[in-house]
Amino acid sequence: MDDDLIDSGLLPLSRKSLLPGTGFFYPDSLDEDRADERVQEAVDGAEAVVVADLDADGLGCAALIREMYDAALDPEPFLADIESRMSDDPVEEETESDEDDEADTPDSSVALVGASPHNVEDAxxxxxxxxxxxxxxxxxxxxxxxxxxxxxxxESLVAHADSVRWFDHHQWNDDVAAAVRDAGVDLVVGDSDEECTTDVALRSLDYEFSEHFEELAEVTRDHDLWIREDERSDDLADYAYWVKNEEYVAVVGAYGADLPEKALSYVEHRRIEKEKLIDLAVSRAEFKRVGEWTVGVTYGRCSQNEVAETLREQGADAAVIVKPAGSASIRGSEGFERAHEVAAYVDGGGHPRAAGCKPEIYDDMLDYANHWSTQGSAAKRVILAAFERVAEAAEDDEKDAEDEGVETER
Structure with missing residues (x-):
């Protein structure tokens, strides 16, 4: 197959926003082989290993741990390379920051291994x-x-390692948490409404961190919990998304939440296309009434948080952003704090106001072709059906409470 057919960097924005990024079309078997090689190289001789989600929150934890081990990388070589990237590199919105092509990055004695909730066991x-x-x-x-x-x-890792510590802030099933602790893991789970995982790591690690790390945790929390009172939180989230993991960890480890001018310039450069993709996704949105909630539903490659915020401003209590790769983001508001319940019906999970899922409706490439050509119609249907189930459960809860003479809030 011609490489140009999967190179979305060559497409006009209106078509690029409808299709997944180039990495989607690589077989999992090739990704697994590359992942084996990357992890083997990263952990060889390492004193410690951080297995983390590769967003600003997970990478913020890695910055803290490297600081504690005196294993931070120098950020200046990364910053010196930014100007050439702005002029030469194609903009690829959906690839996210992966670990390919980091062979020239100096090694740290604290290795970083990326993972997601769907493949943490592989990592x-x-x-x-x-x-x-x-x-x-x-x-x-x-x-x-x-x-x-x-x-x-x-269990294999616990037997192999000197210690395994686990920091998180998502909503854990009690039985799962108990089993992880029984396996010999020091698990600390923060309140998902109050803390991000960087907060949890900051208070759990036995080390006196400087003020700029405390501020990094505060600003990371501002974005991760969708508080959005500090404009720097969007800068951190975007920078983490667009640059390689080692760069983000090195730069925030040195500068904290106040990114240096070169990093901010790069963020602004990438936001030109980001804003256009947001506008395209918003223009496709439809609003559905489910129970007492208005749900905004759209499709496209975009920054889901900003799209969700715009849909809320247009009257949505909840927003669903279906992505070309098949996954979807569900965002809530003060009027809808059941996003994780919706996601749970569609093979996902998360927080009351922020969750994700990937419906199991893609059996072959024809299903994906239909997904792209119909702008996610099948995924939208099953997610809206999940909203209906949550609405029915909410009505039942309200009726039960009324029968018992208890006043409830939706």
């Missing part, structure tokens, strides 16, 4: 296989839906 298994005996492991900003998903990998 744990690779660390157990490739890291040195007696390594210290930190798992950050990740929450398994079921213990059996991580059971074998985690």
């Amino acid at each position: 744990l298994e690779r660390v157990a296989e490739y890291a040195d005996d007696g390594v210290e492991v930190y798992v950050c900003d990740l929450c398994p839906d079921k213990y059996e998903y991580v059971e074998d990998a985690l």
Whole structure:
């Protein structure tokens, strides 16, 4: 197949916004082989390993842990490279910051291994296989839906490592948390309404961090919990999304929440296209009434948080952003704090006001072709059906409360 057919950087924005990024079209088998190689190289000789979600919150934890181990990388080589990237690199909105092409990055004695809630067991298994005996492991900003998903990998890791500590702020099932602790893991779960995982790591690590790390946690929380009272939080989130993981960890480790001018210039450069993709997604939105809620539903490659905020301003209590790769983001508001309940019906999870899912409706490439050509119509239907189920449950709860003479809020 011609490489140009999957290179979305060559497409006009109106078409690019409808299709997934280039990385989507690489087979999982190739990704697994590359992941094995990357993890093996990263953890070779490492004193400690951080397994983290690769957003600003997970990477913020990595910055804290590297500071504690005196293992931070120098940010200046990354910053010196920004100007050439702005002039030469194609803008690829949906690839996110991955670890390919980081071969020239200096090694840190604290290795960083990326993971997601859907593949955390793979990352744990690779660390157990490739890291040195007696390594210290930190798992950050990740929450398994079921213990059996991580059971074998985690038990192997605990047997191999000197210690395993796990920091998170998502809503854990009590049985899963108990099983993880019983496996020998020091698990600390913060209040998902009050703390981000960087907060949890900051208070849990036995180290006197400087004020700029405390401020980094505060600003990371501002974005991760969708408080949005500090304009720097969007800068951190965008910078984490657009640059390689090692760059973000090095720069915020040195500068905290106040990104240097070169980094801010790069963020502003990338936002030109970001804003256009947001506008396209908003223009496609439809508003549906489900129970007592207005749900804004749209499709496209975009920054889901900003799209959700715009839909809220237009009257939505909740927003659904279906992505070309098949996943979807669900965002709530003060009037809708059941996003995680909706996601749970569609193979996902998250927080009351922010959740994600990927409906299991894609059996072959024809299903994906239909997904792209219909702008996610099947995914929208199953997610809206999940909203209906949550609305029915809310009505039942309200009726039960009325029968008992208790006043409730939706």
